[in-house]
Amino acid sequence: MAKKKKKDTDPKVHEDLKGFKMDINSFGEISSSFSIDKINEFLNKNVEDKKLKDRDDLDTDEGKKE
Structure with a gap:
């Protein structure tokens, strides 16, 4: 059985997150x-907060997409 080779290409990401890298070291940091x-x-701008979407006491449209 042949082994699959891992591609060294960068994943597709949102335009605002170009160059974003995340690593976990040996201590779990x-x-x-x-x-x-x-x-x-970025998350506040692009992701709707499910817990806050049905609240009537919030006047701002901070979590909503435009």
Whole structure:
């Protein structure tokens, strides 16, 4: 049985996340090429929060896609 060779190509990512790399070292610590603030900003802009979508007390459209 032949073994499959692993491709060394980068995965397809959103345009705003070009160059994003994430590694886990031998101690289990996660390191990233982007800051946590930049990742959170991207997620707030592009992902709807399921827990907050049906709340009536929120006036802002922060979590909604445009």
